[in-house]
Amino acid sequence: xxxxxxxxxxxxxxxxxxxxxxxxxxxxxxxxxxxxxxxxxxxxxxxxxxxxxxxxxxxxxxxxxxxxxxxxxxxxxxxxxxxxxxxxxxxxxxxxxxxxxxxxxxxxxxxxxxxxxxxxxxxxxxxxxxxxxxxxxxxxxxxxxxxxxxxxxxxxxxxxxxxxxxxxxxxxxxxxxxxxxxxxxxxxxxxxxxxxxxxxxxxxxxxxxxxxxxxxxxxxxxxxxxxxxxxxxxxxxxxxxxxxxxxxxxxxxxxxxxxxxxxxxxxxxxxxxxxxxxxxxxxxxxxxxxxxxxxxxxxxxxxxxxxxxxxxxxxxxxxxxxxxxxxxxxxxxxxxxxxxxxxxxxxxxxxxxxxxxxxxxxxxxxxxxxxxxxxxxxxxxxxxxxxxxxxx
Amino acid sequence: xxxxxxxxxxxxxxxxxxxxxxxxxxxxxxxxxxxxxxxxxxxxxxxxxxxxxxxxxxxxxxxxxxxxxxxxxxxxxxxxxxxxxxxxxxxxxxxxxxxxxxxxxxxxxxxxxxxxxxxxxxxxxxxxxxxxxxxxxxxxxxxxxxxxxxxxxxxxxxxxxxxxxxxxxxxxxxxxxxxxxxxxxxxxxxxxxxxxxxxxxxxxxxxxxxxxxxxxxxxxxxxxxxxxxxxxxxxxxxxxxxxxxxxxxxxxxxxxxxxxxxxxxxxxxxxxxxxxxxxxxxxxxxxxxxxxxxxxxxxxxxxxxxxxxxxxxxxxxxxxxxxxxxxxxxxxxxxxxxxxxxxxxxxxxxxxxxxxxxxxxxxxxxxxxxxxxxxxxxxxxxxxxxxxxxxxxxxxxxxxxxxxxxxxxxxxxxxxxxxxxxxxxxxxx
Numbered sequence: 001x002x003x004x005x006x007x008x009x010x011x012x013x014x015x016x017x018x019x020x021x022x023x024x025x026x027x028x029x030x031x032x033x034x035x036x037x038x039x040x041x042x043x044x045x046x047x048x049x050x051x052x053x054x055x056x057x058x059x060x061x062x063x064x065x066x067x068x069x070x071x072x073x074x075x076x077x078x079x080x081x082x083x084x085x086x087x088x089x090x091x092x093x094x095x096x097x098x099x100x101x102x103x104x105x106x107x108x109x110x111x112x113x114x115x116x117x118x119x120x121x122x123x124x125x126x127x128x129x130x131x132x133x134x135x136x137x138x139x140x141x142x143x144x145x146x147x148x149x150x151x152x153x154x155x156x157x158x159x160x161x162x163x164x165x166x167x168x169x170x171x172x173x174x175x176x177x178x179x180x181x182x183x184x185x186x187x188x189x190x191x192x193x194x195x196x197x198x199x200x201x202x203x204x205x206x207x208x209x210x211x212x213x214x215x216x217x218x219x220x221x222x223x224x225x226x227x228x229x230x231x232x233x234x235x236x237x238x239x240x241x242x243x244x245x246x247x248x249x250x251x252x253x254x255x256x257x258x259x260x261x262x263x264x265x266x267x268x269x270x271x272x273x274x275x276x277x278x279x280x281x282x283x284x285x286x287x288x289x290x291x292x293x294x295x296x297x298x299x300x301x302x303x304x305x306x307x308x309x310x311x312x313x314x315x316x317x318x319x320x321x322x323x324x325x326x327x328x329x330x331x332x333x334x335x336x337x338x339x340x341x342x343x344x345x346x347x348x349x350x351x352x353x354x355x356x357x358x359x360x361x362x363x364x365x366x367x368x369x370x371x372x373x374x375x376x377x378x379x380x381x382x383x384x385x386x387x388x389x390x391x392x
Numbered sequence: 393x394x395x396x397x398x399x400x401x402x403x404x405x406x407x408x409x410x411x412x413x414x415x416x417x418x419x420x421x422x423x424x425x426x427x428x429x430x431x432x433x434x435x436x437x438x439x440x441x442x443x444x445x446x447x448x449x450x451x452x453x454x455x456x457x458x459x460x461x462x463x464x465x466x467x468x469x470x471x472x473x474x475x476x477x478x479x480x481x482x483x484x485x486x487x488x489x490x491x492x493x494x495x496x497x498x499x500x501x502x503x504x505x506x507x508x509x510x511x512x513x514x515x516x517x518x519x520x521x522x523x524x525x526x527x528x529x530x531x532x533x534x535x536x537x538x539x540x541x542x543x544x545x546x547x548x549x550x551x552x553x554x555x556x557x558x559x560x561x562x563x564x565x566x567x568x569x570x571x572x573x574x575x576x577x578x579x580x581x582x583x584x585x586x587x588x589x590x591x592x593x594x595x596x597x598x599x600x601x602x603x604x605x606x607x608x609x610x611x612x613x614x615x616x617x618x619x620x621x622x623x624x625x626x627x628x629x630x631x632x633x634x635x636x637x638x639x640x641x642x643x644x645x646x647x648x649x650x651x652x653x654x655x656x657x658x659x660x661x662x663x664x665x666x667x668x669x670x671x672x673x674x675x676x677x678x679x680x681x682x683x684x685x686x687x688x689x690x691x692x693x694x695x696x697x698x699x700x701x702x703x704x705x706x707x708x709x710x711x712x713x714x715x716x717x718x719x720x721x722x723x724x725x726x727x728x729x730x731x732x733x734x735x736x737x738x739x740x741x742x743x744x745x746x747x748x749x750x751x752x753x754x755x756x757x758x759x760x761x762x763x764x765x766x767x768x769x770x771x772x773x774x775x776x777x778x779x780x781x782x783x784x785x786x787x788x789x790x791x792x793x794x795x796x797x798x799x800x801x802x803x804x805x806x807x808x809x810x811x812x813x814x815x816x817x818x819x820x821x
Contacts, residue, residue: 021743091614091617092617116614117614118585118612118614118615118618119394119395119516119585119587119612119614119615120516120582120585120612120615121615123516123518123519123547124547124548126518126519126547127519127547127548142742154742154743155742156742157740157741157742157743157777157778158777158778161740161776161777161778164803177677178677179675179676179677179678180677180742181674181675181676181677181678181702181739181741181742182675182677182678182681182739184739184740184741184742184777185678185739185740185776185807187740188740188776188803189806189807192804205676205677206394207394207395208518232677234677234680235680261677261680261681261684262680262684263684263687263688264680264683264684264686264687264688264692266687267663267687267692267695268661268663268683268698269491269635269638269661269663288684304688305684305685305688305689305808306681306684306685306688306807306808307685307688307689307806307808307811307812310806
């Protein structure tokens with residue numbers, strides 16, 4: 001994997017927490033991307049008694065089992081190739097568990113989902129990450145996605161949305177935002193106005209996110225498959241000025257469409273928590289207006305309001321396309337995920353023959369009866385084996 | 393949730409209990425009394441006999457500074473003067489900055505005679521904290537900001553072995569007082585999860601005792617679980633008061649209490665009860681964008697609220713949230729009979745179930761048909777996410793059944809399309 005890549009189509013993750021729903025979503029995504037291996041190597045459930053348990057999950061039309069370990073240490077030893085940990089631990093334990101992952105030799109990227117991690121703990125985790133050359137995404141994020149390759153947890157929502165946003169195959173746009181909720185909106189909006197997202201990261205709304213907007217923008221800049229950059233910044237903090245500096249020093253050469261949200265802060269009462277935890281302007285420099293202005297001056301493509309953002313993105317993409325800088329993507333149809341049997345029955349679109357015909361019971365009523373005695377009655381009254389045999 | 397202001401009283405109490413652990417020479421008088429409108433003044437004075445025997449300072453403790461400049465600082469006063477000050481100021485409405493509000497809380501403490509006033513504050517940044525120090529503290533510190541020394545302290549520095557004296561020149565005789573004091577203060581700052589602390593000024597008495605005079609502080613409220621033995625005790629948590637002049641309405645309080653009960657997020661701030669535009673937007677990020685767009689397109693005067701719901705709230709909670717907003721919208725119909733707008737907005741959700749949350753909103757709409765019609769409310773909807781089709785269908789149906797005008801936009805319209813649409817309508821009036 002290149003330095004500028006966090007994930008590829010072979011990336012495997014360890015999930016901290018018994019997270020059945022996000023794991024199924026990740027595996028369904030793998031299937032529509034035609035990944036060869038599932039993107040989840042293992043889960044960690046510290047409260048279970050056994051050292052290892054197993055979790056059964058769909059993999060396309062079949063099923064696989066995913067090991068569930070009691071400790072991260074054991075998961076790391078058993079799965080040395082899994083280099084991402086997606087941490088669903090609560091804000092109380094996010095620090096300890098993330099630190100353990102950062103201290104390991106095999107985990108390269110730690111995603112912290114929890115909202116409400118103390119700022120001091122984020123600072124300490126960031127220090128370890130810097131020292132060990134690792135990447136933190138979050139806290140307080142949904143994660144991110146590399147189209148056609150790897151999806152973090154609940155990012156991009158349902159399969160239907162993934163298909164509509166064309167996330168099953170890479171486009172040419174590198175996108176990064178603070179907000180996880182808006183990242184999903186933007187994935188679709190970008191797919192509507194360009195050839196789609198190559199990679200999307202939501203860094204999270206905290207004051208000290210592990211990786212910053214600029215970190216991901218510079219990664220995208222270095223990736224030859226990414227042709228244009230889209231970013232959604234936010235009021236508060238001075239991070240966007242690092243983007244301004246990188247534009248000025250020509251470290252960013254690809255076209256960058258960016259909008260900093262929070263321009264309405266001026267009409268709100270002082271001290272109001274506007275959106276995310278980090279979203280509070282401590283000085284004039286930290287306001288959305290000041291940042292948008294500075295970005296525009298440094299050469300970024302900045303709309304006049306969010307309402308125009310899509311137009312600006314489309315124009316930028318069309319220009320690159322007309323200059324021949326973007327090749328056309330050969331569209332592929334993603335495979336369909338089979339419908340769950342119970343769902344199909346509910347919809348009335350499948351039926352099946354009975355496998356077994358029972359002649360010893362009378363099945364015409366609500367409960368089967370044996371020689372006139374209901375099954376429910378036999379169970380409720382704890383009838384003995386002898387009694388039951390007697391009825392047959 | 394994150395950085396929250398605390399009262400000066402609480403900040404001083406916290407410093408008083410924690411600082412001696414790191415700076416044993418800190419010998420604080422700990423004489424602090426809060427007077428509010430309900431306080432029995434005579435009883436307070438008899439319980440705190442020092443008010444009668446010493447000279448005191450009285451000042452408002454309501455999260456605003458520059459009290460000296462605003463003539464709200466009583467210095468070197470005797471007991472009668474203190475009483476007069478309390479009687480004449482409590483409940484008095486005054487204007488601070490551009491905000492008017494009532495004085496509700498006064499802090500009384502001993503007057504410390506001093507000649508010099510010093511300044512110290514601590515702020516945090518991504519990779520380090522910064523200690524700011526000046527010999528020129530007091531009300532003119534901002535004018536003298538060029539005299540303030542700024543010392544960055546990298547994260548995880550052992551402050552005890554850090555060469556702080558090397559960074560603050562000309563301390564002279566005071567080195568042995570000021571350096572251990574600041575080092576101790578820094579440890580309190582770190583260990584108690586402060587995110588901002590400013591002591592302006594502090595004095596040094598003749599016997600070399602440090603006395604904080606005015607204190608401003610913010611704590612990281614997400615760290616409360618780490619401080620159950622001090623300020624985060626769930627039985628008796630420290631108070632995070634609203635800014636001066638902001639009084640929480642019954643509706644805001646109700647939503648705040650609901651928010652505290654669930655893992656999801658429900659937020660509401662009322663800006664203008666008589667405004668014509670009300671929003672119910674899903675997601676912290678999207679709610680900001682909607683508010684921005686309303687302001688960017690020139691309708692800020694009509695905007696009534698800021699708020700958001702997110703993190704997959706239950707149908708029941710979403711219904712309560714929607715009902716609270718509907719009650720507010722319909723409370724005072726527009727005097728000119730013009731339309732009011734209720735924007736039910738949002739991006740494409742990652743995992744919040746649109747059908748379930750919209751089910752809650754639809755229930756609230758069904759219960760409020762007459763009021764909504766009477767107040768001439770027009771509803772504009774935009775949303776995507778899990779079960780989006782079913783969710784939007786629910787909205788369409790309730791519009792058809794009740795005759796309430798509801799315009800619905802799906803993922804193929806821009807997220808802020810309802811705002812742009814509303815602007816067209818209002819401009820056409």
